[in-house]
Amino acid sequence: MMQSGNKTETLQNGIIVVTGTSTGIGNATAKELASCGFHVLAGVRREIDADAIRGKNIEPVMLDITNEATTCTLHNWTGCGYGQIFKLDFARQSA
Numbered sequence: 001m002m003q004s005g006n007k008t009e010t011l012q013n014g015i016i017v018v019t020g021t022s023t024g025i026g027n028a029t030a031k032e033l034a035s036c037g038f039h040v041l042a043g044v045r046r047e048i049d050a051d052a053i054r055g056k057n058i059e060p061v062m063l064d065i066t067n068e069a070t071t072c073t074l075h076n077w078t079g080c081g082y083g084q085i086f087k088l089d090f091a092r093q094s095a
Contacts, residue, residue: 019043019065021053034058 016033020026021042030042034057042053043063050060063070 015039015041017041017043019063022046022049027053030058
């Protein structure tokens with residue numbers, strides 16, 4: 001977790017995208033950040049993985065970083081595109 005000065009406090013409760021959350025380090029990262037109070041958009045490729053990762057502060061999103069359609073959807077959700085549902089504070093790629 002980022003801890004330099006007040007950066008942790010500044011980012012806490014922010015929106016973070018983590019890819020590759022089905023297993024391994026992406027999964028562990030998403031769960032740790034959620035337990036610290038961040039709202040995690042957890043990138044998964046299969047519905048069964050979305051069900052497994054869903055929890056408090058974790059919102060699974062269907063995301064395959066090799067698929068332009070899913071990356072464009074996330075791009076729009078996070079306010080980088082034309083619409084804005086979330087304001088992205090941080091991203092972590094694990095895939």
